[in-house]
Amino acid sequence: xxxxxxxxxxxxxxxxxxxxxxxxxxxxxxxxxxxxxxxxxxxxxxxxxxxxxxxxxxxxxxxxxxxxxxxxxxxxxxxxxxxxxxxxxxxxxxxxxxxxxxxxxxxxxxxxxxxxxxxxxx
Amino acid sequence: xxxxxxxxxxxxxxxxxxxxxxxxxxxxxxxxxxxxxxxxxxxxxxxxxxxxxxxxxxxxxxxxxxxxxxxxxxxxxxxxxxxxxxxxxxxxxxxxxxxxxxxxxxxxxxxxxxxxxxxxxxxxxxxxxxxxxxxxxxxxxxxxxxxxxxxxxxxxxxxxxxxxxxxxxxxxxxxxxxxxxxxxxxxxxxxxxxxxxxxxxxxxxxxxxxxxxxxxxxxxxxxxxxxxxxxxxxxxxxxxxxxxxxxxxxxxxxxxxxxxxxxxxxxxxxxxxxxxxxxxxx
Ligand code: SF4
Ligand code: SF4
Ligand code: FES
Numbered sequence: 001x002x003x004x005x006x007x008x009x010x011x012x013x014x015x016x017x018x019x020x021x022x023x024x025x026x027x028x029x030x031x032x033x034x035x036x037x038x039x040x041x042x043x044x045x046x047x048x049x050x051x052x053x054x055x056x057x058x059x060x061x062x063x064x065x066x067x068x069x070x071x072x073x074x075x076x077x078x079x080x081x082x083x084x085x086x087x088x089x090x091x092x093x094x095x096x097x098x099x100x101x102x103x104x105x106x107x108x109x110x111x112x113x114x115x116x117x118x119x120x121x122x
Numbered sequence: 123x124x125x126x127x128x129x130x131x132x133x134x135x136x137x138x139x140x141x142x143x144x145x146x147x148x149x150x151x152x153x154x155x156x157x158x159x160x161x162x163x164x165x166x167x168x169x170x171x172x173x174x175x176x177x178x179x180x181x182x183x184x185x186x187x188x189x190x191x192x193x194x195x196x197x198x199x200x201x202x203x204x205x206x207x208x209x210x211x212x213x214x215x216x217x218x219x220x221x222x223x224x225x226x227x228x229x230x231x232x233x234x235x236x237x238x239x240x241x242x243x244x245x246x247x248x249x250x251x252x253x254x255x256x257x258x259x260x261x262x263x264x265x266x267x268x269x270x271x272x273x274x275x276x277x278x279x280x281x282x283x284x285x286x287x288x289x290x291x292x293x294x295x296x297x298x299x300x301x302x303x304x305x306x307x308x309x310x311x312x313x314x315x316x317x318x319x320x321x322x323x324x325x326x327x328x329x330x331x332x333x334x335x336x337x338x339x340x341x342x343x344x345x346x347x348x349x350x351x352x353x354x355x356x357x358x359x360x361x362x363x364x365x366x367x368x369x370x371x372x373x374x375x376x377x378x379x380x381x382x383x384x385x386x387x388x389x390x391x392x393x394x395x396x397x398x399x400x401x402x403x404x
C-alpha cells in the first residue's frame with residue numbers, strides 16, 4: 001500500500017483516539033470532572049461497575065475500536081522509528097514483524113474484551 | 123583593485139594511496155572577481171598539479187563544481203573568493219558522497235535516484251514525430267518552472283541530514299524532479315511516479331529540515347516540492363492538463379524571424395529535425 005494511505009490512517013487513528021481515550025479517561029479516572037458536568041459516576045473501578053460496563057455493547061465497541069486504533073497508531077510509530085534506525089535495503093521485514101506483533105496483540109486484547117463481555121454481570 | 127593573499131586549506135585524499143583524508147595548504151594571490159574555481163585552477167596550474175576537482179561550464183550551468191566551501195555546499199564557479207571575507211578558506215568534498223579523489227565525489231547515487239523517478243514527460247499522446255503541439259499556459263508553466271532550474275549539482279543531498287543517515291533515501295533532488303514532472307501539464311504519469319516516491323524511502327522519509335532548499339545554488343526549493351508531493355499524495359493534485367492541439371501551422375508566422383545559419387557543416391536546418399539525422403547518445 002502507498003505510504004500516504006498508511007500515514008493518513010495513522011493520523012485518523014490518532015484523531016479518533018482523542019475522542020475514545022477522552023471518554024475512557026473521563027469515565028474511569030476523572031469522575032470528579034464529570035461531576036462538574038452534572039454526571040455522577042460512583043466508583044468506576046469497583047468490580048460491579050467494571051462488569052456492568054463490560055456487558056454493554058457500546059462499551060464493547062468503544063474498547064474494540066480503541067484497541068485496534070491504539071495498536072495501529074502506536075505500531076506505525078514504532079515501525080517509523082525502526083525503519084529510520086535500522087538501515088535496511090528492504091523494509092518489508094520490519095513491516096512484517098510489526099504486523100505479526102500487532103495481530104498477536106489484537107487477538108490477545110480482543111480476547112479480554114470479548115471474554116469480559118460474555119461474562120457480563122457475573 | 124583589491125588584492126589579497128589567501129590560504130586555501132584543501133582536503134586531499136586518494137583512496138588507493140592515503141590512509142585517510144588530510145589537509146594541504148596553498149597560498150593564492152587573489153584579485154577582486156576571482157571565483158573559488160579560478161583559485162583552484164591557479165593552484166593546479168602553478169602550485170600542485172596533482173589536485174583533483176571537477177568543473178566544466180564555469181558559469182553555474184553544468185553543476186559539476188559543487189564542493190564544501192567554508193562549511194557550506196556551494197558551486198565553486200559561483201562563489202566569489204573575496205566575498206567570503208576570510209584569509210583562510212577551507213574546501214572539502216561534498217559530504218554524504220564517497221570520495222573518488224580529493225574534491226571529486228561519486229555522484230552515481232544522485233543520478234540513479236534521479237533516473238528512478240522517471241524525469242521526463244510521459245504521455246500516451248507524445249510521439250517522437252509530433253504532428254501537433256501542446257498548448258501550455260504561463261500559469262501552467264509556472265507550476266514547475268523553478269524546479270526546472272535544477273543543475274543536478276548535488277548540493278542539496280550534501281546538506282540533507284536524512285541523506286547522511288539513510289543511504290536508501292531518494293533525496294531532495296530526485297523528489298523535486300518527481301514533483302516537477304508530476305506538475306507539468308503535458309505529463310500523465312503522476313500515478314506511476316507516486317508508486318516510486320509515495321514510499322518510506324521517498325517523500326515520507328523527509329524530516330522537513332529544509333537544509334536542501336537553503337543549500338541550492340539555483341534557488342530551487344526541494345523541501346517545498348516534497349511537502350507539496352505529500353499534500354498531493356493525500357488530497358490529490360487537481361492538476362490541469364494541456365490540450366494536445368494542432369495541427370502544427372504549415373506556414374510560420376511572419377513575425378518569427380529565420381533561425382541563424384548553422385555553424386556546423388551538414389547540420390539539419392528544418393529546426394524540428396527530419397528524423398533522419400544520426401541518433402545522439404543518451
Ligand atoms: S535542487 Fe538545487 S542543489 Fe539540488 S541538485 Fe538541483 S540545483 Fe543542485
Ligand atoms: S527538507 Fe527533507 S530532503 Fe530537504 S534537507 Fe530536510 S530532510 Fe533532506
Ligand atoms: S563549473 Fe559548471 S556549474 Fe560550476
